[in-house]
C-alpha cells in the first residue's frame with residue numbers, strides 16, 4: 410500500500426482511491442485472520458493471545474514503516490488580499506497558475522486573518538489571537554511574538570517534521586525571536602516587515618537592502634543574493650525541498666513572500682504590460698508583483714509534479730491581510746478601462762471590516778482530497794496550527810494556547826460543515842507606544858460569526874437616539890454577511906440582542922487578552938540587531954555570495 414493512502418486512512422480520508430485500497434487491505438486481512446482463526450479454534454487461550462500480540466506487532470511495525478506524514482507547503486503573500494486573483498472575478502489581472510491551483514483545490518471562501526502583517530503571522534504560528542501573543546503592532550517592539558508560545562515548527566517536530574521558512578518572518582528581529590532559534594531547521598529570511606525597512610527600535614532589515622539582490626539572513630548569517638526577492642524565496646524553498654524530498658522526515662515549507670507589499674517594485678518584465686496600458690508606477694508595481702508571484706507558483710507546482718511530490722505534499726496558498734490600495738481607490742479606475750476590484754467588499758488592509766481580513770485560501774492534496782470544492786464555513790489563521798497538527802497525527806497541542814479548531818474533517822469529507830458555535834475577534838490595535846490599551850478597546854474592532862459581522866468604531870454608520878441612550882457607541886454596526894456580504898445595510902436596530910451578545914463576547918476576549926499583551930511597556934531597543942550583525946560580519950570576513958541549488 411502506498412504510504413500516503415495509509416496516512417489518509419489513519420486520518421479518516423475517504424477519497425475514492427482510498428476506499429479502494431482500504432477495502433482491498435481489509436479483504437486480504439479478513440481472509441488471513443479467518444484462516445488463522447480456524448486453525449486456532451481449539452487451542453488454549455495462551456496461543457490465541459500470542460497470536461494476537463504477534464498480529465498487533467506486525468500491524469504496528471507496518472504502520473511505523475509506512476506512515477510517513479504528508480509534506481506541507483504553505484505559501485503566504487503579503488498584502489495581496491482576496492481580490493487580485495483571476496478566479497475571484499478580477500477583470501484584468503492574469504494569474505493562470507493560481508487559477509489552476511484554484512481549480513484543483515478545496516477553497517475556503519470565508520477565510521479570515523488579521524488586518525495587518527505580524528498579527529496574522531503570529532496567529533498562524535500559535536493557533537491563537539495575535540493579542541494573546543503580545544503582537545499589537547507591526548513595529549516598535551510590539552511585533553515580537555512572546556517567547557512563551559510553542560510555535561508551529563516545534564509542534565510539527567513531534568511528528569518528525571523538518572521545517573523551513575523562506576521570506577518574511579516579521580515576529581521579532583532580536584536573536585531569541587528569530588525563526589532559526591524557534592524550531593525552524595532552515596531560515597532564509599529578510600528582517601523587519603519588509604526588505605529594506607528600518608525603524609527606531611529592533612525592527613530592521615539588513616542596511617541598504619532593495620528588492621533586487623538583497624542580503625538575506627540564512628540560518629543566522631548573512632549571504633548576498635542575485636535576483637528579485639520573490640524569485641529568490643521560491644528558489645531557496647525549492648532547493649531545500651529538493652534536498653529534503655527523499656529523506657525520512659516529512660517537511661513543512663513556509664514560503665512567505667514580502668511581495669506585493671510596498672514599495673511596489675516588480676521585475677520590469679512584469680510591470681511592462683501594465684505601464685504599456687497606462688498604469689501609474691505604484692499599481693503597475695503592485696499588480697506586476699502579483700503576476701510575478703503567479704509565475705513562481707507555476708514554477709513551484711511544476712517542480713512538485715517533476716519531483717513526483719504531488720501525492721505526498723499538501724499545497725496551500727493564502728495572503729496575510731486584506732488587499733493594499735497600492736495607489737488606487739475603490740470606485741475608481743486603476744487605469745483607463747481597468748476598474749478597481751476587491752470582490753465588492755468593504756474595507757482594505759488595516760480595516761476590521763471583511764475586506765481587511767478576508768483572504769484567498771486554496772488547499773490541495775492530490776489523490777487524497779477532492780478538488781473543486783468550496784467551503785463557506787468561516788475559518789481563520791488560528792485554525793492552521795490545529796489543522797496541521799491533525800494532519801500530522803499530533804494529539805497534544807501546546808497547553809493553554811490554541812484557540813483555533815481543525816478543519817481537517819472538511820478536507821477529508823468526514824464532515825460537510827463545522828458547528829456555528831464560535832466568534833472570531835478582530836482588532837486593528839496599532840495604538841501609540843505607551844498609550845493605555847484600555848482607551849482603544851472599543852475602537853477598530855469586529856466580531857464575526859458564520860452569519861454576522863459586528864463592527865465597532867471605524868465605520869461611518871451613525872445610530873439612533875434610542876441606541877445612544879442604551880450606551881451603544883455611535884459607530885457600532887451589525888451586518889448580515891450572508892444577505893449583505895458588502896456590508897451595505899446596518900441592521901443593528903433590528904437585532905440588538907445579536908449585537909449585544911457579540912459585544913459581550915468581545916469584552917470577555919479582551920479581558921483574557923489584556924494580561925498577555927506583554928510588549929506594551931517593553932523598553933525600545935536602542936540598536937537594530939540586523940544592522941549590528943551586518944557590521945560585525947562585514948568586519949570578520951564579509952558577506953559571502955549565496956549559491957542557489959540547481960533545481
Ligand SMILES: [Ca+2]
Nearest residue numbers: 487488526729
Ligand atoms: Ca501584510
